[in-house]
Amino acid sequence: MPSAAKQAATSSIEHSHHYPPADQEPAKSSLARFLWPSEFETERDRLILGNGASELIDLVIRMAPRGTWRPGPFYTQYKEYERSARNNGFELLPFAGNDRANVACLVNPCNPTGDYLELDELKAWIASNVLPGGYAIIDESMQPWHSEQFREHSLTSQREYVEALYREQGISVFVMHSWTKLWCCTGLRLGSVVCPTAEHMRAIKKIQVPWSVNTVALAFLNAVVDDTAYLRDTWELTPLWRKETVDRLQSLFPDWVFHGRDFLSWIWIDTRDESVAQRAVELARAAGVPVRSGGPGYNLPTFIRVAVRHPAKVDVLVEALQKLR
Numbered sequence: 074m075p076s077a078a079k080q081a082a083t084s085s086i087e088h089s090h091h092y093p094p095a096d097q098e099p100a101k102s103s104l105a106r107f108l109w110p111s112e113f114e115t116e117r118d119r120l121i122l123g124n125g126a127s128e129l130i131d132l133v134i135r136m137a138p139r140g141t142w143r144p145g146p147f148y149t150q151y152k153e154y155e156r157s158a159r160n161n162g163f164e165l166l167p168f169a170g171n172d173r174a175n176v177a178c179l180v181n182p183c184n185p186t187g188d189y190l191e192l193d194e195l196k197a198w199i200a201s202n203v204l205p206g207g208y209a210i211i212d213e214s215m216q217p218w219h220s221e222q223f224r225e226h227s228l229t230s231q232r233e234y235v236e237a238l239y240r241e242q243g244i245s246v247f248v249m250h251s252w253t254k255l256w257c258c259t260g261l262r263l264g265s266v267v268c269p270t271a272e273h274m275r276a277i278k279k280i281q282v283p284w285s286v287n288t289v290a291l292a293f294l295n296a297v298v299d300d301t302a303y304l305r306d307t308w309e310l311t312p313l314w315r316k317e318t319v320d321r322l323q324s325l326f327p328d329w330v331f332h333g334r335d336f337l338s339w340i341w342i343d344t345r346d347e348s349v350a351q352r353a354v355e356l357a358r359a360a361g362v363p364v365r366s367g368g369p370g371y372n373l374p375t376f377i378r379v380a381v382r383h384p385a386k387v388d389v390l391v392e393a394l395q396k397l398r
């Protein structure tokens with residue numbers, strides 16, 4: 074967890090006998106400045122914070138036009154969108170079909186598969202998968218790992234495109250972020266969504282439970298956006314540590330298949346054997362360096378998802394997995 078922001082969060086307990094600000098300020102403007110360093114004043118009215126992205130996923134899907142729902146083009150993706158669509162009575166379409174949907178949700182980069190679409194591919198996917206009047210929800214929670222230039226590659230930078238799509242086809246594009254990953258604060262609950270227009274933002278606010286983002290989380294966010302050293306380390310170290318981990322595991326297990334873009338903070342691995350994957354999960358957990366099974370949730374039991382971590386932790390993992398050989 075970034076330390077200055079952790080300190081700000083801890084100090085904010087002192088003010089927690091008050092309600093948090095209902096307008097989420099100044100944290101919301103600080104996040105807007107982080108997303109759009111020069112245009113934040115014109116963009117911030119499209120932004121709203123939530124109690125984790127999970128709250129906002131649920132709110133946007135509740136607001137969405139009813140009918141069909143479809144996931145992104147990858148064989149699996151983070152399941153919260155599907156769960157929310159099912160709970161709200163949508164007809165679920167498969168990822169591989171050609172039918173446009175009333176609501177289409179794409180996780181980019183895709184957790185867990187590690188696939189990533191560049192902006193032109195993303196726009197082409199929206200064009201051929203969303204019905205006029207529909208919603209496209211693009212989850213960019215893992216996109217800021219891309220590089221220092223992440224903003225230029227993000228859909229958040231595409232205001233004119235988003236406006237034109239809404240004006241010409243009534244398609245509403247939402248860009249969802251969970252901030253609990255990049256800034257290691259899952260317990261604090263922090264997410265945001267960039268709406269196509271300020272009216273969409275106000276419509277979400279209308280159905281959002283008041284004060285859903287608490288004082289501590291707002292204080293954390295307000296500070297963490299200024300921690301440039303933390304992000305510089307993230308951009309520098311993640312690809313190095315990732316490559317090192319892939320190389321070490323690949324040389325131990327030449328049959329395993331490693332998926333995902335170089336900049337990502339996790340590795341999606343097909344061990345090609347369900348019992349090997351299960352044993353890997355058990356061994357890693359026992360060694361104190363847990364890896365996630367692709368079985369529960371994704372129903373891909375030969376897969377495991379390994380986090381990119383400091384080389385000392387990888388030593389422990391490699392040592393534990395030696396027992397598989």
Ligand SMILES: Cc1ncc(COP(=O)(O)O)c(C=O)c1O
Pocket residue numbers: 124125126127128151180184212214215250251252253259262263264
């Ligand atoms: C792609 C993606 N989006 C959203 C979330 C939800 O995050 P949270 O509710 O913690 O902000 C997650 C959590 O794993 C995720 O992987």
